[in-house]
Amino acid sequence: MTIGVGLIGTGYMGKCHALAWNAVKPVFGDGPEPALVHLAEVSPELAHRRADEFGFEKWTSDWRELIADPAVEVVSVTTPNAFHAEMAIAALEAGKHVWCEKPMAVGFSEAERMAAAARASGKVTALGYNYIQNPVIRHIKRLIDEGAIGTVNHVRFEMDEDFMADPEALFYWKSEASSGYGALDDFGVHPLSLVQFLFGGVRRVMAQLSMPYADRPSRDGGRRAVETWDIASVLLELSNGETGVMALDRSAWGRKGRIAVQVFGSKGTIAYDQERMNEFQLYTASDHAAEQGFRTILTAPVHAPYERFIPAPGHGLGFNELKIIECHELLRAIRGEAAQIVGFDRGLEIERAVHAMAQSHREGRWVSV
Numbered sequence: 001m002t003i004g005v006g007l008i009g010t011g012y013m014g015k016c017h018a019l020a021w022n023a024v025k026p027v028f029g030d031g032p033e034p035a036l037v038h039l040a041e042v043s044p045e046l047a048h049r050r051a052d053e054f055g056f057e058k059w060t061s062d063w064r065e066l067i068a069d070p071a072v073e074v075v076s077v078t079t080p081n082a083f084h085a086e087m088a089i090a091a092l093e094a095g096k097h098v099w100c101e102k103p104m105a106v107g108f109s110e111a112e113r114m115a116a117a118a119r120a121s122g123k124v125t126a127l128g129y130n131y132i133q134n135p136v137i138r139h140i141k142r143l144i145d146e147g148a149i150g151t152v153n154h155v156r157f158e159m160d161e162d163f164m165a166d167p168e169a170l171f172y173w174k175s176e177a178s179s180g181y182g183a184l185d186d187f188g189v190h191p192l193s194l195v196q197f198l199f200g201g202v203r204r205v206m207a208q209l210s211m212p213y214a215d216r217p218s219r220d221g222g223r224r225a226v227e228t229w230d231i232a233s234v235l236l237e238l239s240n241g242e243t244g245v246m247a248l249d250r251s252a253w254g255r256k257g258r259i260a261v262q263v264f265g266s267k268g269t270i271a272y273d274q275e276r277m278n279e280f281q282l283y284t285a286s287d288h289a290a291e292q293g294f295r296t297i298l299t300a301p302v303h304a305p306y307e308r309f310i311p312a313p314g315h316g317l318g319f320n321e322l323k324i325i326e327c328h329e330l331l332r333a334i335r336g337e338a339a340q341i342v343g344f345d346r347g348l349e350i351e352r353a354v355h356a357m358a359q360s361h362r363e364g365r366w367v368s369v
């Protein structure tokens, strides 16, 4: 059995989705087998070129043509944030499943409309929360649930990159208010997906946002005022009552893809960093006092679904492989199986937390989610 795939947008994430659609069958071996049917980009030239490169049968510069194509059964939405709601809702209303990049939408009401459209359609939806697919993160969840570090007392999440660290970096869509708040919905949603996966969610937040550079050079040679906040510091109260901290920075020189997680429990600590995504650190207080210390555990075939990619331990998966796993989870959900994806219903909870953080910053107080 095959499933017809449509891809809207072919930038960083578009290519990542295309790689996943091409690889999911060879890696996992089960169905339905993706048939790459239709691709949409802004210009006919780019659409044509990308369709050739990615292996899609048809291309268009009008994404609505792709949505109207009866051969398309599932749509990847990988365009800038401002387009997610319109494209995802149109696809759902046309009876397609949707795999949409994060953040879900820019405004909360748009996210609510997306969740309502998903419910009304009965179709499967998945958001691009790829980090929850890492076999390391899955194993960390197992350890926490099994009590390997006792009762969890406190959690810390940091997400830092430096692509906006240079004050002279060109103004682009991520500095426009139409993309959202900035670090909160560009970055914050990822740690929040981990919080949701590992601990269930967030009850209250207290946030402060900051904007390191007031303006940036624009393509027309002038300067343009920055409209988004590149830095966020947030206190969290999780839904299970535990306390946490989330720190985000898109202008942190030297940090390339850091998502640092620390989970402190009554019997030990777990530490993880996405920049070293094939390992995690475990400290257990029950070790002999003379040998206490963090030990590094490398991923191996025992950490499913690592074994689907590589039979040897310690060889390592990469970012694009997380997307292949996410794609496979989406296909499992389409087959009617229980799958590890963040659909639009659970995605709405993440959006709720993001907007509560922005409100907390505006009003200078704790806000319930």
Ligand SMILES: NC(=O)c1ccc[n+]([C@@H]2O[C@H](COP(=O)([O-])OP(=O)(O)OC[C@H]3O[C@@H](n4cnc5c(N)ncnc54)[C@H](O)[C@@H]3O)[C@@H](O)[C@H]2O)c1
Binding pocket: 008, 009, 010, 011, 012, 013, 014, 040, 041, 042, 063, 078, 079, 080, 081, 083, 101, 102, 103, 128, 129, 130, 186
């Ligand atoms: N899951 C992740 O880890 C992750 C990482 C990076 C980006 N993202 C998300 O992916 C989305 C895209 O980001 P990106 O970095 O790939 O951006 P990008 O700028 O590299 O790519 C966006 C693509 O969409 C195309 N596009 C824009 N408007 C279009 C339209 N109307 N019709 C068809 N194509 C259109 C652009 O031409 C471009 O090729 C964003 O929402 C971003 O937040 C997710």
